[in-house]
Amino acid sequence: MATLAQTSSNLLLAAFFLYFLATVFFAVSITGGRFKNKEGDEKNRTGTYGYISSVLAFVSAIGYFVTRWIAAGHAPVSNMFEYTTFLGIMMGLGFVIIYPIYKSRVLGLFTMPIVMLIIAYASVFPTEIQPLIPALQTGWLQIHVITTALGQGILAVGFAAGLVYLIRVTDFKAKSKKVTALELVLFGLLCFVGHVLLNMGFGAAGYEKEFNYTNEYGEQAQMEYQLPAIIGPNEAELASETGSNPLLLAPDFIVADDLNAVIWAFIAGTALYWLLRLVLRKPIGGALQPLVKGVNPQSADELSYRAIAIGFPIFTLGGLIFAMIWAQIAWTRFWGWDPKEVWALITFLFYAAYLHLRLSRGWHGEKSAWLCVIGFAIIMFNLIFVNLVIAGLHSYAM
Amino acid sequence: MKKVICECGHENPYGTELCESCGKPLKDQGKGLVNMRYEGAARRSQTYSRTIVDKIWNFFSSVKVGVWIIVLTLIASSLGTVFPQEMFIPPGERASVYYQQEYGTAGQLFYQLGFHNLYSSWWYMLLVAGLATSLIIASIDRFFPLYRALKNQRVTRHPGFMKRQRLYHTERAGEDAHDRLKKAGDALREKRYRVREENGNLLAEKGRFSRWGPYVNHIGLIIFLIGATLRLFPEMYLDDHIWVREGQTVEVKGTGGEYSVRNEEFLIEFYDDEDERFINNPQQASAVAKTYQTTVTLFQQTSETIGSGVEPDEVEQFPIRVNNPLTFDGFSLYQVDFKLNELSEFTFAVEPEEGTDDELYSETIDVNLYDPETVYEMDNGFTVEILEYFPNYVFENNEPGTLNRIPDNPRFIVEITPPGEEEGEMSMVGIQVNNPLSEESDYRLRMVDFDTNHVSALAVRRDRTIPILIAGGIIFMIGLVQGAYWHHRRIWIQERDGELLLAGHANKNWNALKKDFSWLSEKTGLPEPADQAEKEETDGTRDEGVKSNHGDAGSDKQ
Numbered sequence: 001m002a003t004l005a006q007t008s009s010n011l012l013l014a015a016f017f018l019y020f021l022a023t024v025f026f027a028v029s030i031t032g033g034r035f036k037n038k039e040g041d042e043k044n045r046t047g048t049y050g051y052i053s054s055v056l057a058f059v060s061a062i063g064y065f066v067t068r069w070i071a072a073g074h075a076p077v078s079n080m081f082e083y084t085t086f087l088g089i090m091m092g093l094g095f096v097i098i099y100p101i102y103k104s105r106v107l108g109l110f111t112m113p114i115v116m117l118i119i120a121y122a123s124v125f126p127t128e129i130q131p132l133i134p135a136l137q138t139g140w141l142q143i144h145v146i147t148t149a150l151g152q153g154i155l156a157v158g159f160a161a162g163l164v165y166l167i168r169v170t171d172f173k174a175k176s177k178k179v180t181a182l183e184l185v186l187f188g189l190l191c192f193v194g195h196v197l198l199n200m201g202f203g204a205a206g207y208e209k210e211f212n213y214t215n216e217y218g219e220q221a222q223m224e225y226q227l228p229a230i231i232g233p234n235e236a237e238l239a240s241e242t243g244s245n246p247l248l249l250a251p252d253f254i255v256a257d258d259l260n261a262v263i264w265a266f267i268a269g270t271a272l273y274w275l276l277r278l279v280l281r282k283p284i285g286g287a288l289q290p291l292v293k294g295v296n297p298q299s300a301d302e303l304s305y306r307a308i309a310i311g312f313p314i315f316t317l318g319g320l321i322f323a324m325i326w327a328q329i330a331w332t333r334f335w336g337w338d339p340k341e342v343w344a345l346i347t348f349l350f351y352a353a354y355l356h357l358r359l360s361r362g363w364h365g366e367k368s369a370w371l372c373v374i375g376f377a378i379i380m381f382n383l384i385f386v387n388l389v390i391a392g393l394h395s396y397a398m
Numbered sequence: 399m400k401k402v403i404c405e406c407g408h409e410n411p412y413g414t415e416l417c418e419s420c421g422k423p424l425k426d427q428g429k430g431l432v433n434m435r436y437e438g439a440a441r442r443s444q445t446y447s448r449t450i451v452d453k454i455w456n457f458f459s460s461v462k463v464g465v466w467i468i469v470l471t472l473i474a475s476s477l478g479t480v481f482p483q484e485m486f487i488p489p490g491e492r493a494s495v496y497y498q499q500e501y502g503t504a505g506q507l508f509y510q511l512g513f514h515n516l517y518s519s520w521w522y523m524l525l526v527a528g529l530a531t532s533l534i535i536a537s538i539d540r541f542f543p544l545y546r547a548l549k550n551q552r553v554t555r556h557p558g559f560m561k562r563q564r565l566y567h568t569e570r571a572g573e574d575a576h577d578r579l580k581k582a583g584d585a586l587r588e589k590r591y592r593v594r595e596e597n598g599n600l601l602a603e604k605g606r607f608s609r610w611g612p613y614v615n616h617i618g619l620i621i622f623l624i625g626a627t628l629r630l631f632p633e634m635y636l637d638d639h640i641w642v643r644e645g646q647t648v649e650v651k652g653t654g655g656e657y658s659v660r661n662e663e664f665l666i667e668f669y670d671d672e673d674e675r676f677i678n679n680p681q682q683a684s685a686v687a688k689t690y691q692t693t694v695t696l697f698q699q700t701s702e703t704i705g706s707g708v709e710p711d712e713v714e715q716f717p718i719r720v721n722n723p724l725t726f727d728g729f730s731l732y733q734v735d736f737k738l739n740e741l742s743e744f745t746f747a748v749e750p751e752e753g754t755d756d757e758l759y760s761e762t763i764d765v766n767l768y769d770p771e772t773v774y775e776m777d778n779g780f781t782v783e784i785l786e787y788f789p790n791y792v793f794e795n796n797e798p799g800t801l802n803r804i805p806d807n808p809r810f811i812v813e814i815t816p817p818g819e820e821e822g823e824m825s826m827v828g829i830q831v832n833n834p835l836s837e838e839s840d841y842r843l844r845m846v847d848f849d850t851n852h853v854s855a856l857a858v859r860r861d862r863t864i865p866i867l868i869a870g871g872i873i874f875m876i877g878l879v880q881g882a883y884w885h886h887r888r889i890w891i892q893e894r895d896g897e898l899l900l901a902g903h904a905n906k907n908w909n910a911l912k913k914d915f916s917w918l919s920e921k922t923g924l925p926e927p928a929d930q931a932e933k934e935e936t937d938g939t940r941d942e943g944v945k946s947n948h949g950d951a952g953s954d955k956q
Contacts, residue, residue, distance in 0.1 A: 005675075072675055102909070128679040131669040131686040134720035216500075217488075253500055298932055302909055309906070313878040321871050330721045332732040332857045333637075334867070337517045338486075339479040349472040353465050359906070360435065360461040386479070 005129060008067035011060050012085065012119070018057030019092065019116045025050030026108035030291055047105040051096075054112060058096050061089040072129045075142040079130055080387060083145065084122035087383070088115045090153025094307065098157055102303050106295050110160040117192050124199040140326040147318025148344075152379050154311030155351070161304035162372030168295050169366060172286030178366075182285045185373055187273045194268025195261065202227055210239040216252045223257055231260045258388040301365050304372050305358060312351050319344045343382040350375055408550070411543075413440030418550040421559030431930060432562035434903055437551070439543030459539035464532040471525045478516035481508050530623050537616045548606060553596035555890055557899065563890075565902035565911065567927035575893045578922050582891055585921040589914060591889070600891040609905060611881020618874025625866030636860040639734060643742065643768070644851045647697065650729060651858050655699065657726065658710065662693040664736055664852035690733050691719045692854040696726060718856065728860050735855035741767055741805045745847035746827070748780050748814060751840050762846060767805035779817025782843065786811035791828060798826075814841050887911045891924070900927045 029046035065086065068076040076082040095111040163185070170178050208224060213233035215221040223233050232246030233256035250256040273284070280287040292300075323344060324334035335341060354371045357363040363371070402410040408419035415425045416438025423432055432438070443459035446452045457463055481501055484493050493514055497505035512519055560566065572578075576598060583593045583600055591602035629635040638651040642661040650657040669676065669683035676683040697710035716724045724731045744765045763774040763782060767789065774782040788800040791809035798809070808828060815822035824835040827843045834842065885907040892899040904911040912929070919926045 005678075129675050130679055130681065131673075131676055131683050131688065134687060134690050138721040140721075251501075299909070302907075306907065306909075309882045313875070313882050316878060317875060321875065324867075324871075328864075329723065332723075332730075332734065332859050336485075337478070337483055339482075342475050342479050346472050346475050349468050349475070353468045353472070356461050356465050356468070361465070 004067055004071040008064050008071060009127070011064040011067060015057045015061035015064060015089075016116060016119055018053050018060055019112050019119070022050045022053035022057060022108060023112040023116070025053055026105050026112065027291075029105050030109060030294070047103075047108070050105065050108050050112075051099055054092060054099070054108065055096055058089065058092050061092065065089065068129070074132050074137070075146070076129075077142060077145040077149070078132055078136050079125070081122050081125040081127045083149065084125065084383065085119055086146070086149045087152055087156075088118035088122065090149040091115050091118065091156040092153070093150065094154035094157040094311065095160075097154070098303070098307055098310075101306070102299065104161075104164075104295070104299065104303060106164050106292050106300075107157070107161055107303065109291060110164055111157055114156065114160055114189075117189065117196070120196045121192050124196060135330045138326065138330060140322065140329060144318055144322035144326045147314060147322055149318070151311050151313075151315025151318050154307055155315060155379060156376055158304045158307030158311060158372045159376035161300055161307055162369035164292055164295060165297060165300040165304060165369040166366065166373070167285050167288050168292045168297050168300060170285060170289075172283050172289060179283055179285065181370075183273075183283050186284045187269055188377075190272045190276075191265045191269030194272050195265035198227060198264055198268050199261075208240070211236040211246075212239045213237070213256070214252060218252075225257055225260065227261060227264050229260055230263050231256055233257070255388060297365065301368060304369060308351060308354060308372065308375070312355065315351070316348055320348055339386050340382065343378070343386050347375070347378050347382060350378055406552070406556070408552075411440040411546075413445030414438065415440075416547075416559065417556065418547045419552045420554060420556045421551070422556035423558050423562070430562065431564055432559060434563075436540055436544050437547035439547040441539050441543050443539045455535060455539070458528075458532045458535040461536065464529075464536055467525060467528045467532055471522075471529060474516065474522055474525060477513055480513070481505055483516065484514040487514075526623065530620060533616045533620055537613050541610075541613045544609065548609065551601075553594045553601040554599045555601075555892065555901075557892075557894065560890060560892065560899045560901040563901035563903055564908070564929060564931045565900075565915065565927040566930055567900045567925050569898050569925060571893050571896055571898040575898055578924055579891055579893060581922045582918060582924055585918055586889065586914075589917070598893045600889075602889040602891075603887070605884040605886045608881055608884035609886050611877050611879075611884070613877070614880060615874045615877025618870050618872070618877055620870075621873060622867055622870030625863040625870055628863045628866065629861070634862045636729075636858065638858045639855055640858060641737075641853055641855050642692070642694070643740065643853045646768070650731070652860060653727075653729065654701075656701065657713075657729070658697045658699075659694040659731065659856070660697070661854055662695055662715070664854040665689065665691045665693070666736065666738070666852075667691075689719060690736060691717050692733055692736075692856065693717045694724065694731070694856075696724065728862065730857075730859045732857040732859065733854065734857045737853040737855075739850040740853050741808060741848060742851040743767060743849035744808070744845055745849075746782070746843045747846050748776065748778075748782070748841050749844045751834075751842055765810070767808050770810075780841075781815040781822070783813040783815070783822065784810055785813055785824065810843075811835065812843060814843065816841060885910060887914065889914070889918075898925075900925065902927060 025046045029050060032046065065076060068082075077086050091111065092115045095108065095115070099108065166178075166182055170182055172179055203226065207226060207228070209229060211223050211225065211229070211233055213221060213223055214235045215233075222239065223236075228244075229236075229246035230248070232249045234250060234252040236246060236249055236256075238245055246260075250259055276284055276287075323341070327336065327341075328334040350371075354363075354368070354375065357371070358368050400412060402412060402414050402424055404410060404417035404420060404422055404424060406417060406420040406422065408417055410418050410424065416423055416432065416434075418437070418439065421438075423438070441459070442452075443456045447456055481497065481504075487493065487496050493509060497509040497514060499505075501508065508514060516522055561568075579595075579598060579600055583595055583602070586593050586600075586602040589604075591604045593600060593602045595601075636652045640648050640651055640659075642648045642659060644661050644664055647658050647660040649655055650659060666687060667689040669686050669688050671682060671684045673683055693715065695715045696713040698713045699708070699710040713726065718724050718731055718733045720733050723733075744767060745762050746765060747762045761776050761778045761780075763776060765771075765774070765784070770784050770787055772784055774784075776782065786798070788798055788809040789803050789805040789807075790801040791807045792799055792801050798811075809831065810827050811824060812827060813822035813824050823839045823841060825839065825842055826833045826835060827845070829845075832842055832844070885904055887904040887907075887910065888902065889911075890899070890901045900915075902911050902915060908929070912926075915926050918924055
């Protein structure tokens with residue numbers, strides 16, 4: 001069994017590198033010169049190779065999923081690592097579905113790194129196979145989570161297309177609110193990169209500090225920090241032999257180590273952002289713009305809309321309807337205003353508003369693209385913040 | 399109101415923008431793309447605005463208002479998750495102090511604004527009601543005109559309509575135009591278009607049913623909301639719970655005595671630390687529960703036999719687990735809570751106050767802590783009478799009492815009467831308590847054993863709204879898929895006065911329509927129409943945004 005779990009991790013690693021390979025292929029196919037054969041026909045096949053890589057990556061990722069399922073005895077969608085990884089895989093699948101329709105290599109260049117980022121982010125969480133508590137032991141949970149992740153993955157492709165659109169049409173030469181906002185989005189993505197790098201770095205160095213603290217029930221408890229403590233838990237005392245005390249202490253209702261990680265992510269993101277700006281000597285969006293100059297804005301706009309239109313019904317089915325069926329069986333009621341449920345409803349309402357604005361009020365182009373970005377932010381907020389910070393019934397899904 | 403008669407002879411309702419039959423623009427003769435939203439049909443909300451009813455109708459039929467209601471609901475919903483709702487705060491805490499204590503001033507504000515019960519507040523309900531009203535009115539306002547327009551549309555279209563479509567092309571018709579038109583018809587049939595021909599004009603249409611998707615999903619939503627509202631009536635929705643001890647039979651609340659369950663066994667299972675799946679896990683597997691299960695026997699009594707002492711019929715035995723409720727006759731029993739090792743029985747022996755007497759110990763009495771008897775006669779002649787029983791003893795206001803009927807801290811006041819005596823001796827006994835109450839006492843009760851039981855809490859639910867909710871949910875999903883995964887496309891080809899006209903319209907997914915045109919061009923040699931919206935955009939005449947009329951051409955809400 002242990003070896004099967006090992007195989008599973010290896011397959012995920014393979015998938016990660018295949019996504020990387022796909023990114024490289026798409027990058028080459030866009031930036032590289034045009035390869036023409038003797039007859040003068042375009043022979044630039046790298047885009048196709050990129051797509052093939054992304055398909056192979058998906059196959060390998062499904063291999064991870066299936067082997068881990070067999071090893072664990074339950075579908076690997078029951079904690080943060082498993083769910084977030086699966087969301088990344090589903091975004092990859094969304095791309096695999098949508099690419100043949102629009103053949104947009106730029107979409108590949110933007111989607112693949114985001115998929116990699118989501119999978120890398122997932123691996124910061126504990127990756128061990130965990131036993132499943134009774135409330136999670138049902139086929140409906142698996143159906144609910146798998147469908148939701150597929151829906152969110154496709155919606156995330158819509159975000160990637162929206163981002164492509166915005167980078168394509170924004171004028172980076174002059175300072176404007178649009179530039180600032182777009183840079184903020186890219187900064188947000190860099191925070192995730194920073195978070196992953198920091199955790200990998202401190203993890204490799206074996207950093208670990210333990211604090212004794214008083215939890216929200218007024219009981220003594222221990223908390224382990226994988227990063228140096230800027231914010232410590234409520235009434236914290238250092239239990240490890242070495243290490244410094246935190247600068248500040250959090251109130252008891254806040255999960256302090258997560259808040260600490262968020263602060264570190266912002267610090268690392270800021271550092272990365274300014275480093276890149278120094279190197280590039282222009283806004284990052286401006287540096288990316290040459291990559292997307294060959295994109296027809298209207299196609300990017302329609303593509304992002306198609307992704308949302310395809311993803312929305314799937315998300316609704318998984319995130320609301322199947323979720324209600326599961327809640328009815330596991331928790332005796334189909335709806336209970338748990339924060340996670342509320343945020344699934346908010347996601348639904350948001351995309352419903354998007355569709356109405358787009359279809360009948362003519363919100364195309366930039367406005368529509370911004371909505372795609374905000375929608376993705378809501379999905380990530382629900383995944384990360386609501387799971388980790390706002391404790392609810394779903395918080396065992398850590 | 400007077401009808402609008404088009405030059406083609408069709409009578410259109412007052413307020414029509416594009417003739418239902420031939421598509422001739424009736425209102426504006428201007429340039430630019432024609433507004434294809436709702437086929438230019440007359441909508442009540444766009445036509446009348448005099449009476450108060452008109453004004454209310456117009457308000458709720460507006461998508462702008464609808465989106466605002468959605469956004470307000472969205473923001474309100476998110477506010478409720480800032481701090482936990484009252485139902486999630488620890489049991490026994492008072493909301494009036496809890497929020498301030500835990501979350502400071504912000505918590506206090508949260509409480510004072512009533513956000514701790516946000517989702518059942520009148521204004522949240524009002525938002526949802528507004529949403530429902532908007533759904534109904536906006537759907538009616540659009541569906542019927544759209545239905546009429548699509549039903550009445552003619553094959554031959556007015557050139558003014560053709561020219562102002564987003565996909566449009568015209569050229570001199572060659573000799574073979576008639577042939578090509580025929581070929582086009584066959585080709586489009588092959589592509590599963592429904593093709594109609596009339597005087598050398600052609601209309602090919604595909605996926606019209608996707609236009610009804612939004613209305614179908616709105617109907618589903620309304621049914622769902624009706625179902626959810628019905629839960630407020632007690633007859634429709636029952637939410638209760640029962641505690642059942644092992645071996646005990648308890649009436650299922652809400653069934654009027656018809657059903658009862660006996661708890662055969664409560665079982666809690668943990669994962670195994672040796673389980674090799676979890677060996678790498680830092681958290682101990684044995685700390686995680688694997689199963690909570692109550693095996694129950696369900697009994698049923700017919701209404702005639704209730705209370706008549708007749709033994710109820712055994713219906714079935716069932717293991718109730720989390721995620722595996724027992725369902726019968728519309729009721730469901732769920733495993734929701736448990737209590738391990740609750741005291742159930744004390745075993746007493748009588749012993750002399752001084753010295754020991756082994757013989758006495760062989761004679762014992764078992765006192766059931768749920769339902770003790772009043773008098774226990776022992777074989778050795780002693781009589782033990784229970785004068786007072788406090789299952790959960792407290793001493794309050796200088797008086798002994800009990801908190802509740804749960805034997806968490808049982809105390810007895812007993813009178814022990816030795817054989818042959820008239821007067822007994824009183825004493826109080828309990829866990830590690832044995833106080834004589836009489837002045838003289840020779841004997842006392844001694845606890846020699848005790849027994850415990852597991853207790854299981856089962857939620858009792860009956861939700862008669864579920865079928866309505868399921869119906870609403872299914873209809874909603876059908877409508878959503880219908881509207882999102884199919885697209886309405888139309889292709890018009892005309893030969894008129896020696897000119898060949900091609901036009902196309904899609905309610906969304908123009909990409910697919912363009913692909914169909916290029917496929918058609920390959921098959922028949924017909925020209926491919928240009929995208930006039932794209933042309934406008936490159937000319938810089940198209941402005942992204944709400945005010946743009948041109949943008950609307952492509953934004954035809956079905």
